[in-house]
Amino acid sequence: MSANSMTDPRRPNKIFRYKPPSTDSNPTLEDPTPDYMNLLGMIFSMCGLMLKLKWCAWIAVYCSFISFANSRSSEDTKQMMSSFMLSISAVVMSYLQNPQPMSPPW
Amino acid sequence: FALLLDFKATFFLGRYNDDFDDGEDLAEFDDNDFAEFEDVNEDPTVEVESEPPPKPAPSSIPVEDDEDEATVEIEDGQDEFEDADAQVSDMYSKYDKDEFEGYEKTNSPFKDTLIYQDVPAHLQNSWESYYMEILMVTGLLAYIMNYIIGKNKNSRLAQAWFNSHRELLESNFALVGDDGTSKEATSTGKLNQENEHIYNLWCSGRVCCEGMLIQLKFLKRQDLLNVLARMMRPTCDQVQIKVTLNDEDMDTFVFAVGSRKAMSRLQKEMQDLSEFCGDKPKSGAKYSLPDSLSILSEMAEVSDGVMDSKMVHYITNHADKIESIHFSDQFSGPKVMQEEGQPLKLPETKKTLLFTFNVPGMGNTSPKDMDSLVPLMNMVIYSIDKVKKLRLNREGKLKADRNRARVEENFLKQTHAQRQEAAQTRREEKKRAEKERIMNEEDPERQRRLEEAAQRREQKKLEKKQMKMKQIKVKAM
Numbered sequence: 001m002s003a004n005s006m007t008d009p010r011r012p013n014k015i016f017r018y019k020p021p022s023t024d025s026n027p028t029l030e031d032p033t034p035d036y037m038n039l040l041g042m043i044f045s046m047c048g049l050m051l052k053l054k055w056c057a058w059i060a061v062y063c064s065f066i067s068f069a070n071s072r073s074s075e076d077t078k079q080m081m082s083s084f085m086l087s088i089s090a091v092v093m094s095y096l097q098n099p100q101p102m103s104p105p106w
Numbered sequence: 107f108a109l110l111l112d113f114k115a116t117f118f119l120g121r122y123n124d125d126f127d128d129g130e131d132l133a134e135f136d137d138n139d140f141a142e143f144e145d146v147n148e149d150p151t152v153e154v155e156s157e158p159p160p161k162p163a164p165s166s167i168p169v170e171d172d173e174d175e176a177t178v179e180i181e182d183g184q185d186e187f188e189d190a191d192a193q194v195s196d197m198y199s200k201y202d203k204d205e206f207e208g209y210e211k212t213n214s215p216f217k218d219t220l221i222y223q224d225v226p227a228h229l230q231n232s233w234e235s236y237y238m239e240i241l242m243v244t245g246l247l248a249y250i251m252n253y254i255i256g257k258n259k260n261s262r263l264a265q266a267w268f269n270s271h272r273e274l275l276e277s278n279f280a281l282v283g284d285d286g287t288s289k290e291a292t293s294t295g296k297l298n299q300e301n302e303h304i305y306n307l308w309c310s311g312r313v314c315c316e317g318m319l320i321q322l323k324f325l326k327r328q329d330l331l332n333v334l335a336r337m338m339r340p341t342c343d344q345v346q347i348k349v350t351l352n353d354e355d356m357d358t359f360v361f362a363v364g365s366r367k368a369m370s371r372l373q374k375e376m377q378d379l380s381e382f383c384g385d386k387p388k389s390g391a392k393y394s395l396p397d398s399l400s401i402l403s404e405m406a407e408v409s410d411g412v413m414d415s416k417m418v419h420y421i422t423n424h425a426d427k428i429e430s431i432h433f434s435d436q437f438s439g440p441k442v443m444q445e446e447g448q449p450l451k452l453p454e455t456k457k458t459l460l461f462t463f464n465v466p467g468m469g470n471t472s473p474k475d476m477d478s479l480v481p482l483m484n485m486v487i488y489s490i491d492k493v494k495k496l497r498l499n500r501e502g503k504l505k506a507d508r509n510r511a512r513v514e515e516n517f518l519k520q521t522h523a524q525r526q527e528a529a530q531t532r533r534e535e536k537k538r539a540e541k542e543r544i545m546n547e548e549d550p551e552r553q554r555r556l557e558e559a560a561q562r563r564e565q566k567k568l569e570k571k572q573m574k575m576k577q578i579k580v581k582a583m
Contacts, residue, residue, distance in 0.1 A: 008277075009278050009312050009313050009314075009491075010277075010278065010279060010280040010311055010312055011280060011311050011312055011313055012280040012281075012311050013311075014280075014310070014311055014312070014313070014316075015280055015281045015291045015310045015311040016310045016311075016316050016317045017284060017286055017291055017310075018284040018285060018286040018308035018310075018317075018319075019286060020286060058242045061242075061246065062245070062246070062249070065246065065249055065250075066249075066329060066331060069249075069253050069302065069326075069328050069329040069330075070326065070329055071301075072300060072301050073299060073300055073301060074300075101235045101236040101237070101238060101239060102236075102238040102239060102242075103238070104238055
């Protein structure tokens with residue numbers, strides 16, 4: 001129930017366009033998760049590739065998935081794809097070099 | 107032949123042994139023909155024993171045995187022995203038969219304990235050894251499933267919210283839904299999807315306000331980690347509404363009401379609430395609000411003005427859904443954390459009404475729950491109209507103006523030292539720039555003239571300062 005039920009409160013002449021809030025002014029309000037996960041994913045995949053650790057490569061794949069799920073729509077898809085590809089290549093390379101199955105840590 | 111079939115089952119023994127067993131049996135029938143093999147018989151059995159177990163897969167051996175058996179049955183006896191002889195000479199030519207003379211051998215050497223070598227995991231053709239990988243892939247699939255399900259649920263909730271509020275919004279705003287990119291200001295009539303869990307809606311074109319931004323901040327149902335974290339600590343979906351007002355739409359006051367936790371948090375976080383509402387959040391018992399809510403206000407008159415009967419009615423009925431309501435003419439967002447110094451200018455303020463509502467269901471919301479938020483939207487519209495009409499009386503206005511002046515003064519005092527420094531550095535920069543200009547001047551005459559001009563200017567400044575000092579001294583006296 002609008003207050004002015006008789007008169008129409010709409011004013012087409014007083015329309016303001018939508019301005020997306022600038023992120024520079026409020027960096028604290030942004031969720032840092034996708035950026036952290038991206039970074040972690042890259043670090044783990046580099047570890048997995050260099051040190052030939054299979055579990056690092058798998059964690060990198062998980063990290064890039066999590067980063068993708070939390071990403072904003074304005075974010076670059078190229079970044080996402082590159083981190084995906086890097087983590088998948090880390091997994092593939094680990095298995096090509098050493099086809100043995102991964103042993104559990106216990 | 108039954109015995110021969112039994113021999114097939116052994117893993118370690120080569121086919122040669124079986125051949126010679128054949129020879130043994132047949133030798134019993136005809137000594138002359140097969141006597142020569144009796145001696146030779148013992149050697150290969152020993153040598154076969156001393157050999158390490160063969161590398162090839164065990165499955166290959168029974169197959170070869172079958173073939174040998176077949177040849178034994180079909181072929182002539184003599185042919186068989188020739189083959190056997192050839193095989194013996196081929197395989198055991200390197201072994202000295204005399205070496206093993208007299209070595210007693212049991213008839214069934216394959217009854218000794220069998221040492222099974224472990225076949226390395228990657229040579230086993232079984233999927234079971236890859237169980238960790240299968241676990242990982244299953245986890246990934248579960249994550250992807252959850253992503254799809256969560257995304258769809260959030261999308262359905264957003265759509266349900268919009269469907270139940272669409273009529274109300276369209277009757278109140280000329281522009282419902284705008285993403286800011288289209289050339290003309292036409293209603294898109296749908297939500298902007300910022301994220302898989304955040305949806306925006308911009309409404310504009312109404313009396314008493316500039317525009318209204320509605321943000322549906324849902325839970326991150328698309329992220330499995332978040333879903334698991336929420337099982338520990340339940341949180342709810344939120345609807346945040348921010349109404350920006352023109353200068354003439356609102357008088358000067360700062361006010362907030364909401365849950366106790368939210369109020370204490372906002373008082374610490376928000377720039378305007380911390381400056382203008384210094385007292386601790388008060389209970390709303392005076393207006394018969396439930397105990398769970400508390401009020402932050404610049405002055406009592408503001409509270410009285412805002413909390414009219416209709417407002418109280420709205421708030422009391424939906425107290426569980428209200429997280430915070432914040433009206434302010436000095437809204438500039440949360441306090442900005444500065445590293446070293448403070449900002450040199452007062453932050454920009456905008457007359458704003460902020461509403462944060464909790465969606466009922468504590469995470470397990472269904473699209474039907476969105477209908478219960480419509481009365482809250484009615485409250486928002488009512489507030490917009492009310493704030494336009496709410497005017498402080500003379501006293502209140504005086505107090506409010508004094509408050510604002512006080513805040514500004516404090517700010518200026520705090521930044522005074524900084525502003526002085528900044529002014530000093532600016533002056534020094536100017537001087538340096540001038541000097542550089544003089545140095546760069548090629549014409550020596552012009553150089554001299556500029557230098558003289560600069561000197562004269564400095565002289566004047568010094569004189570001015572001295573005059574001021576004298577004036578102050580005179581005044582002091």
